[in-house]
Amino acid sequence: MSSILKGSRTFSKDSVQETGNIPRINDPAPDFTAITTQGEISLSDYRGRWVMLFSHPSDFTPVCTTEFVSFAQNYERFRERNVSLIGLSIDSVYSHIAWVRNIEELFGVKIPFPIIDDLGFKVANKYGMIQPGVSDTSAVRAVFIIDPEQIIRAIVYYPPQVGRNTNELLRLIEALQTADKYNVATPANWHPGEAVIVPPPKTVKEAEDRLKQGYNCKDWYFCYRDLPERRR
Structure with missing residues (x-):
């Protein structure tokens, strides 16, 4: 040994x-x-x-x-x-x-x-x-x-x-907690109070409806939304 x-x-x-x-x-x-x-x-x-x-x-x-x-x-x-x-x-x-x-x-x-x-x-x-x-x-x-x-x-x-980087670890935890609470994802360099990403549609029908749902969309698969506590 x-x-x-x-x-x-x-x-x-x-x-x-x-x-x-x-x-x-x-x-x-x-x-x-x-x-x-x-x-x-x-x-x-x-x-x-x-x-x-x-x-x-x-x-x-x-x-x-x-x-x-x-x-x-x-x-x-x-x-x-x-x-x-x-x-x-x-x-x-x-x-x-x-x-x-x-x-x-x-x-x-x-x-x-x-x-x-x-x-x-x-x-x-x-x-x-x-x-x-x-x-x-x-x-x-x-x-x-x-x-x-x-x-x-x-x-x-x-x-x-x-x-x-302590601030990055805090940001990571806040992003996970936000994703869990709102069923969303967070974009690159996201910080609390900023817009988040809506999960992409999983069916053709959902994709057709997505652009009518009032989100800030670049395309049917890429949409942002604001959270209630978003800073103005």
Whole structure:
């Protein structure tokens, strides 16, 4: 059995599974129970809320620190949208605690969401966060957006060298929530308050009727509509 060193810790390569079982969009989110900086949690505890589960390569690294500062600064914006944040890396809860205390000391920002201790790769393996082409011992910057029914609705990966855009993740969640609420789709670069796209017709009769329904149409398959709360 070969092993991998990460800092002062040794991991067995057997504990890191291949990434063939990465969950997909519209799959049920794999449940888990884990120790975190806020005690033990289970994903099932969050049923009824949106969840943004995200991994980072390592504590005490500069890009990850900027991300956590940004997530903390935007924490209320996520909470207003019924979204709970859960962080994860292949570090111990003691490392997480020391790091969040260091962030507060250096940047004056408290980290209000839990961070999973995943030294055993338990959660990372379930979600395909360990990708051997990048690293055998660090999670990639993965983001899983999970809806209140605990279905995975979006998956975003970033390489270790690139920090995530918090505003874009908020926009993604708002777009999903809007699509669900109104049975619509959102166009490229959409932001809340802007017009949305009506789902295309599925029959010849629907196509014939579409241009008579009062939407802003380019053609029978391409129509916009305003939402009730659209900003003027």
